Amino acid sequence: MREVLLWLLECPSVTGAEQRLCDELEARLRRLPGWEVHRTGDNLAVRRKSPDPSRPTIAFAGHLDTVPEPEGGLPVRIEGELVYGRGASDMKAGDAVMLELLERFDWEGSWAEPVFVFYAGEEGDYEENGLEDVFRELPWVLEADLAFCPEPTENRLELGCVGTSQVEITFRGKAAHAARPWLGENALTKAGELLSELHELRPLEVAVDGLTFREVLTPTMARGGTAKNVVPDAFRINVNYRFAPGKDRRDVERTFKELLRGRAEFEITDFAPSGPVNLNNPLLERFIETVSPEVQPKQAWTDVARFAARGVAAVNFGPGIPDQAHRREEHVRLPLLEECYGKLARYLGDSRRAA
């Protein structure tokens, strides 16, 4: 497992520059007998050459790309049981477990039919995510009965995912010379009341299928004004709204209408749907029974929501350490990879047949 992880880490794959890693991985996979390798862009989807149609299908989807290295670099190195490198936790550790399952696991003896997706562009813009290319070009991936996204969860099963929306709020005023501000209307100070309200706002806890998600409204960026001596006629605030599973775009609109009460305009500039909890999925029930009785809500947005939007139940379960994602000294603990592999192998090799 250590070698697989190091092999992945040694080949940089910052978002937009995944081609080399994808090439090397493709070559490696094509050398394996019994597997069918499909490529679209810098994304790979892999299934067995002779799948057993009677088995339920389990998909694993891991992104190959990482955020850039920090200034000064982040050399790949081992210190005891820690492995350092960009992507060590987010999420080449997960990719390594997937590759190990692909190369070493005895799929003949499993009850499940596997599909592996390695894709590009997860850390970049919402629209440029390689998983969407896979869904479009290789739609058989969407026939899976359950998908695992081995994003860093430190081997905890995280269910659902909050949706996230970017909303631009615009306060309007009337320009005037700053020597005579009473002739204008200050769009910036008009926003004071709303900002004060948001300052007092606490996360709203929402229970979904027994899991507690936290809904938050966070102003993240703001800009206004045209010159230092002019009363600003517009002030714009970007608010990031994270909402619980079960809510959709209309709920976002309603939330902002109620929040603003006509005091400002708003526009939803970005919307990523929430992902359902899927506790009623029999293959997920089986995973919970077999290896992971504890479940947690996913407070961040991940690509499980993309699967959900296409009707595929998906969960987050991976060996990376969440706090290490994007860190200057990003690392992962090797025993977490072993544990992750062990749990998945136990699940997939369980003698019972899926319901």
Next chain:
Amino acid sequence: MREVLLWLLECPSVTGAEQRLCDELEARLRRLPGWEVHRTGDNLAVRRKSPDPSRPTIAFAGHLDTVPEPEGGLPVRIEGELVYGRGASDMKAGDAVMLELLERFDWEGSWAEPVFVFYAGEEGDYEENGLEDVFRELPWVLEADLAFCPEPTENRLELGCVGTSQVEITFRGKAAHAARPWLGENALTKAGELLSELHELRPLEVAVDGLTFREVLTPTMARGGTAKNVVPDAFRINVNYRFAPGKDRRDVERTFKELLRGRAEFEITDFAPSGPVNLNNPLLERFIETVSPEVQPKQAWTDVARFAARGVAAVNFGPGIPDQAHRREEHVRLPLLEECYGKLARYLGDSRRAA
């Protein structure tokens, strides 16, 4: 007077491109017998070749530059008694009256010794104002006993001028991922309370020598945040503070300390002093008695404060229409130029000697 104004308007002189107008004006002035023309940069200072040292000196200072023409241009044209063109009111009308006084007025018969300054760079940065070059290179200009700045006042005598300061306020927070904002501290929402307070603030009326100035605190620009999914760790607001004559930099500091009460940091990024009212200046008293019994406070900042900072009493009195300054269809009324010239001629030609 109309020809003089048209002559000035026909030669564009946007800030930074005053050279051609300055060249043409210099050539015109050098053709006049009896006058001494001094040039530094694109600034001119003119005095009589044989001044009478027993007379008090009156300076006139008019800027040659204008703001740029609006999109689509602003052709020079006459419509009845209106003259259109960039700078018509701000302040080539004032320059025209100065030029008329220089070329036509009978200075031999006056009680006053005149100095005329035509300068560049008034509409640009505070630091690049040509008047400062004149003060440095031709310091005899500062021997004036009273200076008139014929900025647009529609022939009203405007005394003093408010000071103006730009102050950058910085709220500090702690960055965190917007999915877990409770791990950070939002610098943007922290500013809500202050913005609400400033929204309620009314101009503070301050009486100086019987004139009422309005002190105002106007947030004009704001920016904050580094990414749409990150709790902002800093939020900056530029506040333009206009303060009454008599206050200085220490007063600005005190005002912001009291306003912020430790809630945010602040830095004075620009400071232009206020200008005193000078009601006790005998030459000004004489002007008030002779031609302008009504006086008004100057709510905007003008170069009278530069004279004041060098110990020269200065006032605003000019034929331009204040509301026309920088307007898309900037114009001036010709009778205002005649009236302005008439009032100044009456003042300067008055048979009494100055006190």
